[in-house]
Amino acid sequence: MLNVLIIMYGLLIYNDDTKEVDVMKLNVENMTCDHCKMTIEQALTNAGFTNVAVDLGKGSVSFDGQDVDLATKTIEDSGYKVKK
Numbered sequence: 001m002l003n004v005l006i007i008m009y010g011l012l013i014y015n016d017d018t019k020e021v022d023v024m025k026l027n028v029e030n031m032t033c034d035h036c037k038m039t040i041e042q043a044l045t046n047a048g049f050t051n052v053a054v055d056l057g058k059g060s061v062s063f064d065g066q067d068v069d070l071a072t073k074t075i076e077d078s079g080y081k082v083k084k
Ligand SMILES: [Cu+2]
Pocket: 031, 032, 033, 034, 035, 036, 037
C-alpha cells in the first residue's frame, strides 16, 4: 500500500514537471456491464492514460491525457463506439 502511494506521488510530481495534463471525457456507446467497464479502463490505462474512470450510468469515460485521437482509437479497437 505504501509502495502504491509513493508511486502515485511520483506520478503527480512527474506530471507537474512535464506538460499539463487535461481531464478528458468521452461518451461511449454500448457499455452495458462491469466487463465493458473493465475492458475500457484497462485498454486506456495500457495506452498510457491515467485516472481512467468509466461511468456506466452516464455512458462516459473520463481520464487524464491530451491525445483524444489515441483515446478514441483505443476505445474503438476494444469494440466500442465513441459518440462524436
Ligand atoms: Cu459489458
